[in-house]
Amino acid sequence: MAGEASNGAGATLDDWGAPTARAIGLNELSAVADEVRELIAAGQERRAFERVRVLHPADMGLIIAGLPGASREALLRVMSPQTVAWMLQHMNPVEAGRFGARLGVRGLSFVLGQLHPQQALATLRRLPLRRARAVAETLDQPLPVAELLAEEAGTAGALMVTAYPTVSADGQAAAARDSVAELGPARLKFTHVFVVGPDGELVSEVPMVDLALAEPDAPIADISAPVVASVSPATDAKECARLRRHYNLTQLPVVEDGRLTGVILAESLLSAVVEQDTRQMLQVASVAGESADGPLSGSIRTRLPWLTINLATTFLAAATIALFESTLAQVVVLAAFLPVVAGQGGIGGTQTLTLIVRAIALGELVGVTARRLLIREAMLGLLHGVWLGVLVAVVAMLWKDNLGLSLVLGLAMLGNMVIAGSVGAAVPLFLRRIGVDPAVASAVVVTTFTDVFGFLLFLGIARVAIDLLV
Amino acid sequence: MAGEASNGAGATLDDWGAPTARAIGLNELSAVADEVRELIAAGQERRAFERVRVLHPADMGLIIAGLPGASREALLRVMSPQTVAWMLQHMNPVEAGRFGARLGVRGLSFVLGQLHPQQALATLRRLPLRRARAVAETLDQPLPVAELLAEEAGTAGALMVTAYPTVSADGQAAAARDSVAELGPARLKFTHVFVVGPDGELVSEVPMVDLALAEPDAPIADISAPVVASVSPATDAKECARLRRHYNLTQLPVVEDGRLTGVILAESLLSAVVEQDTRQMLQVASVAGESADGPLSGSIRTRLPWLTINLATTFLAAATIALFESTLAQVVVLAAFLPVVAGQGGIGGTQTLTLIVRAIALGELVGVTARRLLIREAMLGLLHGVWLGVLVAVVAMLWKDNLGLSLVLGLAMLGNMVIAGSVGAAVPLFLRRIGVDPAVASAVVVTTFTDVFGFLLFLGIARVAIDLLV
Numbered sequence: 050m051a052g053e054a055s056n057g058a059g060a061t062l063d064d065w066g067a068p069t070a071r072a073i074g075l076n077e078l079s080a081v082a083d084e085v086r087e088l089i090a091a092g093q094e095r096r097a098f099e100r101v102r103v104l105h106p107a108d109m110g111l112i113i114a115g116l117p118g119a120s121r122e123a124l125l126r127v128m129s130p131q132t133v134a135w136m137l138q139h140m141n142p143v144e145a146g147r148f149g150a151r152l153g154v155r156g157l158s159f160v161l162g163q164l165h166p167q168q169a170l171a172t173l174r175r176l177p178l179r180r181a182r183a184v185a186e187t188l189d190q191p192l193p194v195a196e197l198l199a200e201e202a203g204t205a206g207a208l209m210v211t212a213y214p215t216v217s218a219d220g221q222a223a224a225a226r227d228s229v230a231e232l233g234p235a236r237l238k239f240t241h242v243f244v245v246g247p248d249g250e251l252v253s254e255v256p257m258v259d260l261a262l263a264e265p266d267a268p269i270a271d272i273s274a275p276v277v278a279s280v281s282p283a284t285d286a287k288e289c290a291r292l293r294r295h296y297n298l299t300q301l302p303v304v305e306d307g308r309l310t311g312v313i314l315a316e317s318l319l320s321a322v323v324e325q326d327t328r329q330m331l332q333v334a335s336v337a338g339e340s341a342d343g344p345l346s347g348s349i350r351t352r353l354p355w356l357t358i359n360l361a362t363t364f365l366a367a368a369t370i371a372l373f374e375s376t377l378a379q380v381v382v383l384a385a386f387l388p389v390v391a392g393q394g395g396i397g398g399t400q401t402l403t404l405i406v407r408a409i410a411l412g413e414l415v416g417v418t419a420r421r422l423l424i425r426e427a428m429l430g431l432l433h434g435v436w437l438g439v440l441v442a443v444v445a446m447l448w449k450d451n452l453g454l455s456l457v458l459g460l461a462m463l464g465n466m467v468i469a470g471s472v473g474a475a476v477p478l479f480l481r482r483i484g485v486d487p488a489v490a491s492a493v494v495v496t497t498f499t500d501v502f503g504f505l506l507f508l509g510i511a512r513v514a515i516d517l518l519v
Numbered sequence: 520m521a522g523e524a525s526n527g528a529g530a531t532l533d534d535w536g537a538p539t540a541r542a543i544g545l546n547e548l549s550a551v552a553d554e555v556r557e558l559i560a561a562g563q564e565r566r567a568f569e570r571v572r573v574l575h576p577a578d579m580g581l582i583i584a585g586l587p588g589a590s591r592e593a594l595l596r597v598m599s600p601q602t603v604a605w606m607l608q609h610m611n612p613v614e615a616g617r618f619g620a621r622l623g624v625r626g627l628s629f630v631l632g633q634l635h636p637q638q639a640l641a642t643l644r645r646l647p648l649r650r651a652r653a654v655a656e657t658l659d660q661p662l663p664v665a666e667l668l669a670e671e672a673g674t675a676g677a678l679m680v681t682a683y684p685t686v687s688a689d690g691q692a693a694a695a696r697d698s699v700a701e702l703g704p705a706r707l708k709f710t711h712v713f714v715v716g717p718d719g720e721l722v723s724e725v726p727m728v729d730l731a732l733a734e735p736d737a738p739i740a741d742i743s744a745p746v747v748a749s750v751s752p753a754t755d756a757k758e759c760a761r762l763r764r765h766y767n768l769t770q771l772p773v774v775e776d777g778r779l780t781g782v783i784l785a786e787s788l789l790s791a792v793v794e795q796d797t798r799q800m801l802q803v804a805s806v807a808g809e810s811a812d813g814p815l816s817g818s819i820r821t822r823l824p825w826l827t828i829n830l831a832t833t834f835l836a837a838a839t840i841a842l843f844e845s846t847l848a849q850v851v852v853l854a855a856f857l858p859v860v861a862g863q864g865g866i867g868g869t870q871t872l873t874l875i876v877r878a879i880a881l882g883e884l885v886g887v888t889a890r891r892l893l894i895r896e897a898m899l900g901l902l903h904g905v906w907l908g909v910l911v912a913v914v915a916m917l918w919k920d921n922l923g924l925s926l927v928l929g930l931a932m933l934g935n936m937v938i939a940g941s942v943g944a945a946v947p948l949f950l951r952r953i954g955v956d957p958a959v960a961s962a963v964v965v966t967t968f969t970d971v972f973g974f975l976l977f978l979g980i981a982r983v984a985i986d987l988l989v
Contacts, residue, residue: 261730362862396825
C-alpha cells in the first residue's frame with residue numbers, strides 16, 4: 050500500500066515497501082482518473098488521494114501525470130514527499146520521466162528536499178539525466194551525485210547502476226548470496242551475480258537461478274557462465290538496446306579500463322528500447338522529444354523548425370510548377386491532376402522509407418547489400434507504377450474523356466512510382482553510410498523528391514505532348 | 520560453441536548447449552557477412568560455415584537470414600538440422616520469425632523432420648503461430664502440438680509456455696528448488712517460482728533472488744510476494760505488453776478458470792513490445808507485416824491495396840481543384856502554390872497524428888480528455904499557422920510581387936494548419952473511441968482532409984478575392 054511509504058522524513062531506502070496493489074485494466078484506470086478529476090474539481094483533494102493511494106504506484110503516477118496542471122498541484126499538496134518519491138521509484142523509467150516533466154524542476158526540488166538523502170539520490174536516479182542535473186543544482190542538501198552528473202546522456206554510463214552483486218572468482222555460492230543480500234530492496238532487480246577477478250576484472254556471471262540451486266559451499270567456477278556481452282560507459286544507449294534485444298539479455302555489465310564499473314538493469318535497457326523504437330516513429334514525423342499533453346512551447350520548439358524547413362521544400366515544388374505556367378495556361382485541367390501524381394509518389398516513397406528505417410534500427414539489414422534493397426524497391430515501384438498508371442489513366446479517361454491527358458498522366462505516375470521506390474530506399478541507406486540517423490529528416494527529403502520529380506514528369510511530358518491534349 | 524549442438528539426430532533438449540560465444544558489434548557482423556557471401560560465391564560453403572559457427576547463434580542466424588536465397592540454401596545444405604534448430608532456439612523471437620520466413624515451410628519441415636521430437640517441438644514453439652501450424656501439418660512424426668495449434672494468434676495463450684516452476688503454498692524453499700531444477704536448460708528463463716494452492720490456483724510468487732537467499736526449510740509464505748498482474752489465455756498480446764511495461768514485470772502468469780495454466784516469459788513479452796511499437800510505425804505508413812528484404816509478392820499484397828485506396832482519395836483532391844478551373848484559368852500562377860498549402864497541412868497533420876497514435880499505444884493518455892488534446896492541437900495549429908502564413912505571404916510577395924496573392928496564400932495557410940491540427944488529433948481519438956486501431960488508415964484520412972480543405976480554402980478565397988489577384 051502507498052500508505053506504508055508515508056512514514057516520515059527520516060525514512061531510508063529499507064523502509065520503502067514494495068507495492069502490493071494489483072494491476073488494473075485501462076478502462077478501470079480511465080474510470081478512476083475521471084473520478085479523481087471530479088473529486089478535485091469539487092475541492093475534495095483528500096478524498097481524491099484516498100481513491101488513488103490504494104492503487105499500484107505505476108497507476109497512481111499515470112493518473113496524476115494525466116491531470117490538468119491546477120488539479121495535479123492541488124492533489125500533490127495533500128501527498129507526502131515520501132509517497133511521491135516511492136511512486137517514482139516504482140514507475141517504469143519512461144513514465145517516471147514524463148511524471149518528472151509534469152512536476153518541473155521546482156516541484157521536484159521541493160519533494161527531494163524533504164527526503165532522506167539516500168531516498169533523494171535514488172529518486173534523482175529515476176529521472177532523465179538532464180532533468181536530474183537541473184534538480185540537483187537546486188538542492189540544499191549535498192548529494193553524492195558527481196559521478197551521475199559526469200556521465201553523458203544517452204550512454205551506458207548514464208543508464209547503469211553502480212551498486213550490484215559481485216563475487217570473487219575463487220569464492221563459493223555463500224559469498225555470492227551475501228553480496229545479493231547486502232543490496233536490500235534493490236536485490237530484486239538483479240538476474241545475475243557478477244564474478245570478478247583479483248583486479249576487479251569481469252570474469253563471468255552466475256545466473257540467479259543457478260545460485261538458487263547451489264549448495265552454500267559450491268565453487269563459483271561450477272555455477273558461472275560466460276558473459277555474452279559487455280559495454281563501456283561511453284557505449285551509445287541504442288547499441289545497448291540492440292545488444293539486449295539481439296542476444297536476449299536481461300542485464301548488461303559495463304566495463305571500464307578492464308574493471309567492472311556498473312550494470313545496466315533490464316528496465317533501463319527496455320525503456321531505452323521503447324524510447325528508441327517509438328522515437329523513430331516520431332522522428333520520421335519530426336515530433337521526437339514531445340509529449341502529447343506537455344506544454345505548448347515544447348511542441349512549438351520541436352515542430353516549427355521542421356515545418357519551416359518543409360515550407361522551403363514546398364517552394365521548390367512550386368518553382369517546378371511555375372516553370373510550366375504556359376503549359377498550364379493552355380490546358381488548365383492539368384492543375385487538377387497535380388496532387389494525384391505527387392500524392393501517390395509521396396505515399397509510395399514514405400512506405401519504402403519507413404520499412405527501411407525500421408529495418409536499419411532493428412539491425413535486420415546485416416549482410417543485405419544496399420544494391421539489393423535499391424533494386425528491390427525500384428522493381429516494386431515499377432510494378433506498382435504499372436498498375437496505378439493504368440488505373441489512373443482509365444479513371445481520368447472516364448472523367449475527362451481526353452486520351453492524351455490519360456496517357457500523360459499514366460506515364461507520369463509510372464515514372465514517379467519508380468522514383469519514389471528508389472529515393473525512398475536510397476535516402477536512408479545513404480544517411481546510414483555517412484553516419485547520420487536515417488530517421489531524422491528522411492521523410493522531408495523523400496517527399497521533396499517525389500513532389501519535384503512528379504511535377505517535372507507530369508508537366509514535362511504534357512508540354513512535349515501538348516498537341517495531344519488541346 | 521555451435522559445434523556442440525551438432526551431435527546427431529538422437530539428441531534431446533538436455534544436449535543443447537548454451538551459447539558461449541561473445542557478442543560482436545554491427546560493423547564486425549557486417550564484415551563477417553561480406554566474407555561469408557564471398558566464400559559462398561566462390562563455392563566454399565564449408566569454409567563459410569566454419570566462419571559463422573564460432574559466432575553466437577543470434578549472429579549466425581542474422582547473417583544467414585540476410586544472405587541472398589541461393590547462397591542461403593547452399594550454406595544450409597552443409598549445416599546439420601541440429602545446428603539450425605539450436606540457432607533458432609537462441610535467437611530472439613522476432614529474428615527467429617524472420618529466419619523461419621526465409622526458410623519457408625518446406626525448409627523448416629526438412630529441418631524439423633530430422634530432429635528428436637522434443638527438439639522439434641521446442642523449435643516449432645519459436646516460430647510465429649501461423650507458420651508453426653503450417654509446418655506442423657507437413658511433419659510425419661506426430662508432435663503433441665494440439666494445444667499450441669488451438670490458441671489464437673496474438674493472445675496470451677499463444678505467447679505462454681506451459682512448463683514452469685511451481686511450489687505449493689504450504690511447502691518449503693527446497694521444494695521450489697526441486698521444481699526449478701526439473702526444468703533443465705529452460706530453468707534459466709525464469710525469474711519467479713509460482714506459488715499455487717490445492718486446486719492449482721495462483722496464490723503468490725517467489726522471486727528467484729529470494730529463493731537464492733532462503734534456507735532449504737524456509738516456509739514459502741515467508742519468501743513469497745503478491746502477484747501484481749495475471750492475464751487469461753484470451754488476453755490480447757498488446758495488453759500483455761502494456762502490463763509488462765507499465766508495471767515493470769519480468770514475466771506474466773496466465774490463469775484460466777482460476778487455475779495457473781501458463782507463464783509468458785520476458786523474451787516473448789518483449790518481442791510483443793517491439794512488434795507492437797514498431798508495427799505502429801509501419802501501420803502509419805501502411806506497410807505493416809512486411810520485411811525489408813522479403814519476397815516482392817508479400818510487399819505488393821501489403822502496399823498495393825493502400826496505394827489504390829489513396830489514389831481514390833487523391834481524386835477527391837483533384838475534384839476539389841477542378842471546381843475552380845475558371846479561377847485557375849484567370850490566374851494560372853495559383854497552380855504553383857497548390858502544393859505549398861496542401862503540403863504544409865499534410866506535414867502538420869501527420870505530426871499531430873503520429874504523436875497521438877504513439878501516446879495511445881503507450882497508454883499515456885489515461886485521464887487526459889479528448890477535448891483537452893483537441894484544443895491543444897488546434898491551438899498549436901493556429902500558432903504555427905500564424906507564423907507560416909506570414910512567412911509564406913512574405914516569400915510569395917518577394918517572388919511574384921502580387922499583394923492579393925500573398926494575402927490569399929497566407930490566409931489559406933493559417934486555416935489549413937488549424938484544420939491539420941484538429942483533424943490530426945480528432946481522427947485517431949475517434950478511431951480509438953469506436954474501437955479501431957488508430958495506427959491503421961489514420962494517415963490516409965488525415966492527408967485527404969488537409970489536401971481537400973487546403974485546396975478549398977486557397978482556391979475558394981482566391982475566387983472570392985479574384986479582383987485583388989488579376
